Structures are given as structure tokens and as C-alpha cells.
Amino acid sequence: MSATAFDLTGKRILVTGANTGIGQGIALAIGRAGGAVIGVGRSSMAETEAAMAALGAGFQSYACDLADHRAAQAMLDRAWAASGPLDGLVNNAGIIRRQDAVDFSEQDWDEVMDINLKSLFFLSQAFARRLLAEERQGRIVNIASVLSFQGGIRVASYTASKHGVVGLTRLLACEWAARNINVNAIAPGYIETNNTAALRADPERRTQILNRIPAGRWGDPADIGDAAVFLLAPASRYVHGATLPVDGGWLAR
Template sequence: MSTTNPLHLFDLTGKVALVTGATRGLGRAVAAGLARAGAHVVVAGRSREAAEKTAAELEADGAHASAVELDVTRPEQARHVLAETSEQHHGLDILVNNAGVIERHPAEDYPADAWHRVIDTNVHGAFFLAQETGRLMLAQGHGRIVNIASVLAYSGGRNVVAYAASKGALAQITRALATEWAHRGVHVNAIAAGYFSTDLTQDLRDDPARSRALLSRVPAGRFGRPEELVGAVVFLSSPAADYVHGALLEVDGGWTAA
């Protein structure tokens, strides 16, 4: 019988992780969780000031962190950030593709500009960042990409047609990239996140009727806490997931099981 402590499989000491949308909500919780698992976390956000503030807060808690300004809808900026990060840290081990936006409108009145904003960030931004990161990871022979998708990759949602479409696309991007890159040492997986207490669900949580109706479909009976996503991200980023490729892991309080 092996005497190796299985907890070592989740140790990310010495790894470098870039987390997008890391200044608040799920991204902030994930960045903190990866740092606690031992990784040096590169906090990426559209606002350099917010990213630097978040990195400083993580370091104050004893983590290793740094900050970069990154708008994922600008591929040239992503290319520069990845090159700079790789040079500074001698590679990149983990990308958490978390940056995302949502726009709520009835489908029949959904504005074209709102549609494009959601798709540009959640699909184009996520893919082109994964593509650039994939090139780097393929060259070094290893790497982990974790895309933050949604339970709406499986089902529709009221007034969020663009968001649902974008998360369905991200799930398929995950599977396609895993099919191409698994045998070359790069793991690509996704998390189908349920309804968490973040800015994206603020409108839902502020509406008692809608909140009750939604939670009636969640077996856990409540919104998730951002830190409850951390375990799944650490798992997919670690040696514990060495034979996991192209998975869409539900962290949703049982939503997809009901």
C-alpha cells in the first residue's frame, strides 16, 4: 500500500496561476484559494488599481501574488500579459478563465450591443486567452486551463439568452481544446457554476419572488458562497486531476441533478 499522503496531490506550491476577473466575486475567491494551495497568483483585472489592491490583500494574508491589467476582449493585450508573465515567472502553470459579463433583457428585445458585449467577453475573450495560453503551455509541455462556465450551459434562463449561449459555447470550447491538447500535456476543463452570491446574481437575490422561485429548484436550498468554488478549481489545477480532460464539473448545489 502506498504511504504517500493523498493531500499532496492538491499541493500547488511553486506553480504560477493567472486568474482573470480576479478582483471580485468568484475570481477573487478562486485567486485566494489557489494562493492558499501554494501557487503564486497573478491577479488579472480590467482595472490595474483594483488588481493591485487585490494582490496586496492576498500578500497581506501571506500569499504570493502580483497584479496585471487585462481586458480579455483585447487579444493583443492578452498576448503581451502572457509573454510578460511567462518571462517573469519562467512559465505559466494554470489559467483560470473566469472573466465574464451578463446582460439581462427579454429575448425579443435583446439589444445587439448587449449581445456583442457578452459574446466578446465570455466567448471570444475566453477562447483567445486560452489559445494564447495553450501555445505557451504546449511549448513547455504542461499546463492547466480551467474555464468558468455555468449551469446555463445545460439549460436556458430568463432574460439571459446571450449569457446562456456564451456558456454553452465555452463548454464546447473546453471539450474541443481538450480533444486536441490532452495528449500533449495540457489539461483543459471547465466548471459549471450554479447560482452564487456575487454581483452577477444581485438582481435575482434582491427580488424575493424570483429568488424564492430559483432556490426552489436548488436542492441545497441556497445560493453558493464564492469560496465554495475553490475546491473544484484547486482539484482541476492539481496533480489530483491528471487523468481529467474535457470535463464539465458541476458546482451548483444540485441544480443539474434535480
């Protein structure tokens, strides 16, 4: 297969939560592959924008509260209208709440579900409607988790939402594969991001986790970014409904 199978030159990809962590790693990987990124989230994208500029890659940012799925759909419509069609969508934005299941609050449940699952579905829906109306090809990459396949501890809504991400990925792939829309997911393992800061700060949990990872290290956001490029690029043209673990071997243990 030629190197162009992994080339994103001329492609415009919307990445939610691109300001830091995995989202930033995905944005930079897209930039290295020649693509342009529309970064979306509540926080400043200045750091990602500067890093993309250093690569000579195109980057635009849109402020949006992704917990409001109607606002998220309107944002996608604005981005499409302002600078042309989008070729890909990466549903990366996510939050986590930690508490024993017997003490878990309805607010913590709803806040996680709204961003991790509800917004992901309706943003994908808005994107697909645009593609189908214009008979365009497109790619959707959802960020799942190793907790899409495991229970975890003290993260009830996060685990439920990430199980849901895998289910929706499969469902949307079944509905849209024949319409030239590839829908796949990545299941990151334990990556050095804000979401895992509490675990890495706990000496006991950090040791337990590292001892289980066959690769012997925490993942880097770039590890997820390179996997995302594969799922956004022509190289994965016959990949539909898959969830790719990028976990240092965690699930194989």
C-alpha cells in the first residue's frame, strides 16, 4: 500500500475537545498527515493552535458547550457554512466523575452522559445528514475506552457511557457503511492526560496500573493521534464498526 493511503492532505477534520490531552494529540497527528483541523470545545485552543502553526497545518477553533447537543449541531453547521464541507469528525470530548456507586449522584451521571454519549450521537447525526444530503464520503472516529470492555472502579457513568460509544459505533456503521461513511472507534488505555491525573498521583494505583500494562508505560496522546489518522485516511476504507484498542496490551493481559 502506498504512503498516500495515510495522507490527509486537503481534508478538514472536526475534533472535539482538541484543547489538550488526547484531542490535542489527535489534532497534531492530523496536521502531520497534511490535514486541517477545526477544534471545538469550551476551553481555549491557543496551545493547540500554536502547535499546529508550527507544523504549518491549518487550524480553526470554535467555542461550544458540547453538553448542549443542539448548540453542538449548530456549531457544526456554522463551520460547514463558513469554510466548506468537512471530511471527518472525531468525537473525542469527554469527562469523568469518580465516586463509589452507592454514593454516585444523578448530576454526575447526567453530566457525563450528556457529553460522552448524547452529544456524540447527535453531532454524528448532524454530520451524517450533511454528508448524505451532498452524497459525500466521510469518516467518524469515536473515542471509546478500555472501560468500554471492563467495569472499572468508581466511574459508573463513565463506564456506561463508553460501553454506549462502542454500541453506537457499531449501529452507525451498520446504517451508514453502504453510504460511504466509515464509523469506527479507538479505545485508549491509560494515557497521560488530565483525566488520569488522579490515578497517576496515587502511588498505589499508579503502580497497580503500570504493573498490568505489557508495554510497561502509560500511553502518550500521540499514540492515539496516529491511530486516528489511520481511521480517517484511505488506508482504512474497508474498516467499519471496529473499535481499535490502543492500550499498550492492557486488554490482552
